Amino acid sequence: MSIRFIPVTEIHDPLTIALGISGGSGTGKTFTALRVARGMAEAMTGAKGSPIGYVDTENKRALHYKATFPEMHHFDFTAIDAAGDLVGFGPERWIAVIDAAEAAGLPVLIMDSFSHAWEGVGGVLDLHAQVLDRLVQQAQARANGRYEVDPAKFSQLAWAEVKPRYRRLIDRIVRAKTNIIICTRAKPVMQKGFGDKAENARATKTRRKDVPWDPASDGDLMFEMTAMVILDPSAPGCPVHQIKVADQFKGLFDPRKPMGEFTGHAMAEWASGQGGAQKQKEVMDLARDKARGGTATFTEWWNSDDGKAARPTVRPIMDEIQALCRVADDLTALSDDVPFGRGDQDMGEAHTGAEQEAGA
Structure with missing residues (x-):
């Protein structure tokens, strides 16, 4: 063969x-x-x-x-x-x-x-x-x-x-x-x-x-x-x-x-x-990259001239974009000094939960 x-x-x-x-x-x-x-x-x-x-x-x-x-x-x-x-x-x-x-x-x-x-x-x-x-x-x-x-x-x-x-x-x-x-x-x-x-x-x-x-x-x-x-x-x-x-x-x-x-x-x-299908995919991938930088980064791009032009193409995947932004924001909020939390607020919540559990 x-x-x-x-x-x-x-x-x-x-x-x-x-x-x-x-x-x-x-x-x-x-x-x-x-x-x-x-x-x-x-x-x-x-x-x-x-x-x-x-x-x-x-x-x-x-x-x-x-x-x-x-x-x-x-x-x-x-x-x-x-x-x-x-x-x-x-x-x-x-x-x-x-x-x-x-x-x-x-x-x-x-x-x-x-x-x-x-x-x-x-x-x-x-x-x-x-x-x-x-x-x-x-x-x-x-x-x-x-x-x-x-x-x-x-x-x-x-x-x-x-x-x-x-x-x-x-x-x-x-x-x-x-x-x-x-x-x-x-x-x-x-x-x-x-x-x-x-x-x-x-x-x-x-x-x-x-x-x-x-x-x-x-x-x-x-x-x-x-x-x-x-x-x-x-x-x-x-x-x-x-x-x-x-x-x-x-x-x-x-x-x-x-x-x-x-x-x-x-x-x-x-x-x-x-047709423009491949171009649409490229625009969606760009939006995903911006979302991986967090809400602030994505919002800045969304309000730029390029972002405004891309809005009709990106809207069908906005649920996915929002989830990517949320993950990026959560990672940014993590504190290097606290292994499992996001700083004093989360530690306070963890202490409160532990106290309630101990009281139970």
């Missing part, structure tokens, strides 16, 4: 985008995906009315918008084949759909709802249950009543058989030569606490404490996306919960404004090496 490292100056092919949009019922996933796809398709091809591929698993629901989006090319993706046999939504069928979209030259493909690939008939969870059942039956046959078989012990073995098939699908999405928008359902997460102190009651390795929605997919999918957002019923179409959004796109994903054609157009420009 011959291996050649190619200088980036010789690489001119546009990148492709994989955008994940998740949300509960009534959050505007389908309409939002179509608007964003229209912007992507027109930017990629330079022509109005460029085709949008739509994979519809939900009883032709996308056709509700066919008058608004006549450029839609629709595929009714059901769990039953033309012969009437149940074939389900297994990973290989989704790979075939992406192959067909590329062969048709579609600039954008929407897959809605991709949750069927995870939890639908023949989806990953269903496949796992089938394999687990088979492994347990085989173990019970070997045991022949001599001992009790624990099904839980075979779960990982079942995943080892199913997960590679799903990973091949995820890899196919990442390596697609067309832009892909993946829509998934989201379910509410049980909360604990109230108001500003509310957070998710059941933590997982991929679930953020401040996001009260759980996408019907796995973490592998979410974090392989170019960008991943969760819509909220309180603001249909708006990227309220931003699970993965790089600096290049933070200015596009305003949680107060619905995503639309502009969003898709700007993402496509970035993918083709155009």
Whole structure:
């Protein structure tokens, strides 16, 4: 095998985008995906009315918008084949759909709802249950009543058989030569606490404490996306919960404004090496550097001519800027003479706490 490292100056092919949009019922996933796809398709091809591929698993629901989006090319993706046999939504069928979209030259493909690939008939969870059942039956046959078989012990073995098939699908999405928008359902997460102190009651390795929605997919999918957002019923179409959004796109994903054609157009420009996304990232990085100097340093820059010009770009990351300033201020306040405090005030508070504890 011959291996050649190619200088980036010789690489001119546009990148492709994989955008994940998740949300509960009534959050505007389908309409939002179509608007964003229209912007992507027109930017990629330079022509109005460029085709949008739509994979519809939900009883032709996308056709509700066919008058608004006549450029839609629709595929009714059901769990039953033309012969009437149940074939389900297994990973290989989704790979075939992406192959067909590329062969048709579609600039954008929407897959809605991709949750069927995870939890639908023949989806990953269903496949796992089938394999687990088979492994347990085989173990019970070997045991022949001599001992009790624990099904839980075979779960990982079942995943080892199913997960590679799903990973091949995820890899196919990442390596697609067309832009892909993946829509998934989201379910509410049980909360604990109230108001500003509310957070998710059941933590997982991929679930953020401040996001009260759980996408019907796995973490592998979410974090392989170019960008991943969760819509909220309180603001249909708006990227309220931003699970993965790089600096290049933070200015596009305003949680107060619905995503639309502009969003898709700007993402496509970035993918083709155009637009101002890289410049925006550089401005955000500069703001972070100023914040690491503390509130005073950042405020001085913020009120300078450069800072005023940068304000629209920096505002989407102001929570992060504030946290960086706070950390820098805390470090500055530390006293070298007091190992665990910030001078006399903190020592007084520590003494008071110790006295109260001793009194208790």
